[in-house]
Amino acid sequence: MVYNKWRLLEKLNQQIKTNRHVIGVAAGSGLTAKYAEQGGADFILALCSGRFRQMGVSSLAGFTACANSNELVMDFASKELLPVMTKIPVIFGLFATDPMLHMEDYISRIKQYGFIGINNYPTVGLIDGQFREALESQDITFSREVEAIRIAHQLDLFTVAFVFNQSQAIDMLHAGADVICVHLGLTTGGVLGAKQIQSLQSAKKLAVDIFRACNEINPNVIKMVYGGPVNSPIDVQFMYDGTGINGYIGGSVFERIPAEQVIKNTTKSFKETFNIQYEASIQKIMEGFANKEDYVEFIKDYISNHYMEEITLSDLANILNLSRTYVSTLFKEEVGVSFVDYLINFRLNRAIEMMHTERLPLARIAEMVGYANYVQFSKIFKKRKGVSPSRFLKE
Template structure:
């Protein structure tokens, strides 16, 4: 049974108020939906790309003519997800540019089937170049997706709008979208992930520009992000620290990447069970192991930011040259190692200053600064406030750096 719009808005805003953020999972099967719900997901999206992920294909398959998108989502969503999920709203990934449907009637059918709302996916916003020009000339433009959100608004049905720039954000806000979600592209990582994506720093800038528009036009709208370089909790933490995002929607990060890792690992363990000589085990491990050097660096920082960290030592640990690891880090994250760790430490300092009453000198030490003057200088460079000014004048307000 579908949730009412006000009920969803109240639930999500209460979650944001108490927990700080909300989590949505884009899924393609009842099994993953069931366990996402068990893990605490606040909302679920039934997207055609989720179904293709279940087939072993990349999410980009959802943008190609492999199936009737709306028919596919309606089938698995109504048969597998809606019956299995009782306490969480489920949203329908609607291909609004489908010329074979009447949008107003179809959105009504979606709600009657038990879906609590709609989301504009697959979206024309992911297409550019000559193909984008050609389909828009044929009337299949992003404006059809805006129209779908407008219809949902008029029917008092909850809607989640994927937007790719500030102009689309303005259009979706005017249409009445309940959630503005900055879509950052196909998710990187794993075996089937996109190889060319925005860096974390670039993604944060894109999201911030979109959310600035939201704050000017409708400050109360729920702001979320989807895809791109975010495929781990550490990546998401970076976005929380550097934008005013209120939540995250993920597909591959919850469904594909964990499956790739877990199934590979357990299969390998069964394969080598009972082998006395560990030579074969090492060979099999070497055949399947994937070194994510940047994830290693980010994880190390998150665990050791309060201590002195040598980038050269990390390079040695990763068995890479310092120059090569530095280039990899800058390419993926979008800033240098030094800039990243400074930003990480200052955000940690802000958390401590905001939530705990301890001397600023101890805050500096807790965040990896043995010299308070150095800490104060770095803090002011990142926030435009000295630690004392932040404590006295801006405590309780969230400032992103």
């Protein structure tokens, strides 16, 4: 399908009118792009960090001097992405602050190659402190990224602008940006994710404040969010609720995190071919979750299979790519008790079953239901059941 900027805008705006949100996928390989297209993505972003992710390194490599970002993107995207994209367009991640870049010529080259538009990435918006000050003293500024969007707009290219505050969003709108995307920072989750992130609440507030300013200038601009703590469908829904946000762009969440989980767990399951527990967990992850109940059922199944091991809510949240707070809230809403209470009750009930059916020392039963020592088990048992395990057994 041959796309141009206007055709893409028409398609996206039609989706928004029918309450269907827009999805962009930052892909670092033809494989990711191909299956993102089949999954319903509306456009692909070719970003240098996506390529680095495919090399097994952090997205932060896109902000180091280990490669020429623009040439890296041009090389892999023209060879791997453009040839396999048959239904959706590819957008070029332009490192606009490259001091050796002739902006007009390079953006024209991008168009000639068949890219439908540009996105300002890598962006100095992710840099702060003394290093940011040093960059700006050498005219390596966010205004260069605004200028790139302006030139691309004049060349009838589709423009996706990453912004970090209201003033940047306003500048990008005046430059002609078709999409204002609030960049919430590096994606958390998985093995390579950034550890320091904004909370979902503060991320939502930032996005709402920025888009409020956008609406005063161009209420029809497409509004999207990217990265940070938003890394699962339920997180995205939280961002949508009560706001005018039209869509979501993701990189690691579509590419790195699923690969980390599935490859690791699949390899582990082949190593332990008769471990049915791993098979069940992997199948759940691979099939995905359709609603809140699926998340809760997975947690209950996991407890049923692993109650004898150390289990934390944080570990389960990482498996599901949800925030710990959300997992805790969802579980209590659906089950009626907290995760901790459910786990304790499950273990104690299992221990009582063993007392009735197994002739084992109580210390051994405590160990078999997940307690490191009998003292801890006895204390919890007495608090919940009113008597000690030994007294309970006698009675």
